[in-house]
Amino acid sequence: MTTFGYFLSSEEHDPRELVRQARLAEQAGFESLWISDHFHPWLDEQGQSPFVWSVIGAIAEATSLPITTAVTCPLVRIHPAIIAQAAATSAVLTGGRFRLGVGTGEALNEHIIDSRWPPAEERLEMLEEAVEIMRELWSGRLVTHRGTHYDVDTARLYTLPDSPPPIYMSGFGEKSVELAGRIADGYICTGPSAEFVQRFHDSGGQGKPVQGGLKVCYAADEATARKTVHRLWPTQGIQGEAAQLLPLPRHFEQLAQMVTEEEASKGSPCGPDPEVHLKAIREYVDAGFDEVYVSQIGDEQEAFFDFYAKEVLPRLR
Secondary structure, rough: OOOOEEOOOOOOOOOHHHHHHHHHHHHHOOOOOEEEEOOOOOOOOOOOOOOOHHHHHHHHHHHHHHOEEOOEEEOOOOOOOHHHHHHHHHHHHOOOEEEEEEOOOHHHHHHOOOOOOOOHHHHHHHHHHHHHHHHOOOOOEEEEEEEEOOOOEEOOOOOOOOOOOOOEEEOHHHHHHHHHHOOOOOOEOOOOHHHHHHHHHHHHHOOOOEEEEEEEOOOOOHHHHHHHHHHOOOOHHHOOOOHOOOHHHHHHHHOOOOOOHHHOOOOOOOOOOHHHHHHHHHHHHHHHOOOOEEEEEOOOOOHHHHHHHHHHHHHHH
């Protein structure tokens, strides 16, 4: 049976607001949480980007919900050995309710350490090696690693959960989905693609969980919601590889000027009609997703949670 979670947007909200929303999500009946991991927002208009590991620690005390990073890039900005320590501590704080979502990242967040942004195939190689290192460290043994992309010298993690946190991998192309099926404990996707779910299963992911997520905008009327989406997330209408390659929010703002309101909101149900929201979410259910995460765009958080608690979640179940 599919479960439904809330997607916390680190790009839009400060850390205290994210913790507040996590509480509201649990009260509304959501069963789990996603949280984005960014150094920069996509646009200056979004305006936030707190350090996700501090926020996860606070959420662990504020709610009893499972938490997944959607997603962390353990390649450039932060060495995988440090991500392994952060994830292990998060798993301890949450009592085993933490899942580490990983992906190959975006230059937007990673270039701050190294202006060279590796090509996609190299990043997949780096991610596979990073996952290997993190799992070695979660064994609690002393680890020395000399690899193609990373070195670890006599490192040991002392604070460990009873079981290592599961690693879920994001993937949007054939090679990345196949790698997820081979090395990950679960799969993450932000589109209702039955094809990718099947490819993940066929590549070794059979029986492993699949998580999907979408952005919505509840408002008193559809027109207001669409304007909010266009103001805050016009990047949803940017096609191709730009999201992986551009280094600064201002570059996304330049591209976003060419995105229409219709293009920005195409994948996001907008307004107060529950059927519109239900239809979009059921596309993920029908595509075979085990968990579906919903993010409310904008500031009308209380109204959104009330709407979903009364009009959407009961009908999904």
